[in-house]
Amino acid sequence: MGLLFMAGCSEDPVRGGGEPEVEGPEDCVAGEIYNTVLKRCVTSNLDAGREDASGGEDASGEDTSGEDASGGEDASVEEDVFVDDGCDEDRDGARSIACGGADCDDRDFRRSPDRAESCDSIDNNCDGQVNEGISCTFFAHSGDTLYTIDPFKRVAEAVGEVPGLQDIDTHPDGTLYGVTREELYRFDGARRRWTMVGTFPARIEDANGLAIDSAGVGYVTSGDSLYEVDLGTARTQLIGVVGETFYSSGDCVVNKRDSLFMTSKAEDQPDTLVLVNRMTGEGVELGSVGFSRVFGLTAGWDALYGLTSEGQLITLDSRTGQGTLVHTFEGLRWYGAASTPAR
Ligand SMILES: [Ca+2]
Ligand SMILES: [Ca+2]
Ligand SMILES: [Ca+2]
Numbered sequence: 001m002g003l004l005f006m007a008g009c010s011e012d013p014v015r016g017g018g019e020p021e022v023e024g025p026e027d028c029v030a031g032e033i034y035n036t037v038l039k040r041c042v043t044s045n046l047d048a049g050r051e052d053a054s055g056g057e058d059a060s061g062e063d064t065s066g067e068d069a070s071g072g073e074d075a076s077v078e079e080d081v082f083v084d085d086g087c088d089e090d091r092d093g094a095r096s097i098a099c100g101g102a103d104c105d106d107r108d109f110r111r112s113p114d115r116a117e118s119c120d121s122i123d124n125n126c127d128g129q130v131n132e133g134i135s136c137t138f139f140a141h142s143g144d145t146l147y148t149i150d151p152f153k154r155v156a157e158a159v160g161e162v163p164g165l166q167d168i169d170t171h172p173d174g175t176l177y178g179v180t181r182e183e184l185y186r187f188d189g190a191r192r193r194w195t196m197v198g199t200f201p202a203r204i205e206d207a208n209g210l211a212i213d214s215a216g217v218g219y220v221t222s223g224d225s226l227y228e229v230d231l232g233t234a235r236t237q238l239i240g241v242v243g244e245t246f247y248s249s250g251d252c253v254v255n256k257r258d259s260l261f262m263t264s265k266a267e268d269q270p271d272t273l274v275l276v277n278r279m280t281g282e283g284v285e286l287g288s289v290g291f292s293r294v295f296g297l298t299a300g301w302d303a304l305y306g307l308t309s310e311g312q313l314i315t316l317d318s319r320t321g322q323g324t325l326v327h328t329f330e331g332l333r334w335y336g337a338a339s340t341p342a343r
């Protein structure tokens with residue numbers, strides 16, 4: 001995969017409502033799960049664990065009787081030996097409805113009455129509702145309004161204002177920070193308003209990307225350079241030049257593995273995704289996103305999301321940069337994005 005939309009291709013096939021040729025859940029092999037946002041099979045640690053569990057590592061399970069499978073006790077035989085009678089095709093332990101069971105989807109092990117609901121596009125616990133009782137949103141903002149976006153339900157909800165920010169990000173302690181081209185802001189949750197932390201030095205002329213890593217270190221991208229920013233004072237220090245061919249198009253983001261990504265713009269071309277070394281600032285181009293003016297980036301639920309000035313919500317392949325349209329919010333211009341503490 002990753003070849004769905006070659007560089008420069010239009011997103012029209014998706015926008016038009018027609019589904020591109022994608023893998024389906026049935027294409028996934030053992031050890032993979034079907035990611036409905038990315039529309040492809042992805043490696044699943046969870047799946048691997050489950051396979052192991054059903055493959056004979058029952059000692060780690062809840063079963064306190066007969067940990068020795070060789071004992072031939074009735075209770076453990078059922079646990080240890082999978083009998084393929086066609087009634088549990090996805091081997092999630094729940095029998096299909098056709099066989100009198102309660103598995104609402106016997107071809108998807110992520111859906112079973114025994115599973116907990118989790119953030120994705122499906123009803124995991126078979127109660128008929130998707131993502132009920134859990135919050136699956138990240139922050140995004142337009143020129144003056146802060147929103148939460150649910151990428152699975154594809155809805156945006158206005159939740160506040162922003163003081164003309166270029167980008168935002170969330171500190172591990174939950175505090176939301178934002179940058180204008182020249183200033184650092186912090187959201188004061190108690191007073192429900194943004195307060196200015198400080199002004200950047202004059203050499204930072206176009207701060208438009210803000211990222212905070214898992215240790216709480218702040219980064220600002222401005223033009224072709226990466227800076228470390230002190231979130232308490234707005235003092236900055238040049239880490240390095242990302243590359244002379246790169247120019248920040250509007251955001252940078254640190255994912256769960258603390259990789260720093262930035263979108264870079266080039267004249268008359270779609271943005272590219274750049275992997276940036278947090279120590280040296282040096283950037284490596286991963287590939288074309290296929291979308292322009294990607295002003296917001298955020299990482300969540302094992303995906304990299306992008307937001308454009310055209311109101312588009314996309315996912316980006318973190319290896320190739322390739323963007324895929326998820327939804328277009330008509331009439332909205334996205335500037336920046338940030339994870340929410342809940343995520
Ligand atoms: Ca099943
Ligand atoms: Ca199932
Ligand atoms: Ca549900």
Ligand SMILES: [Ca+2]
Pocket residue numbers: 117118119120121122123124130131
């Ligand atoms: Ca779900």
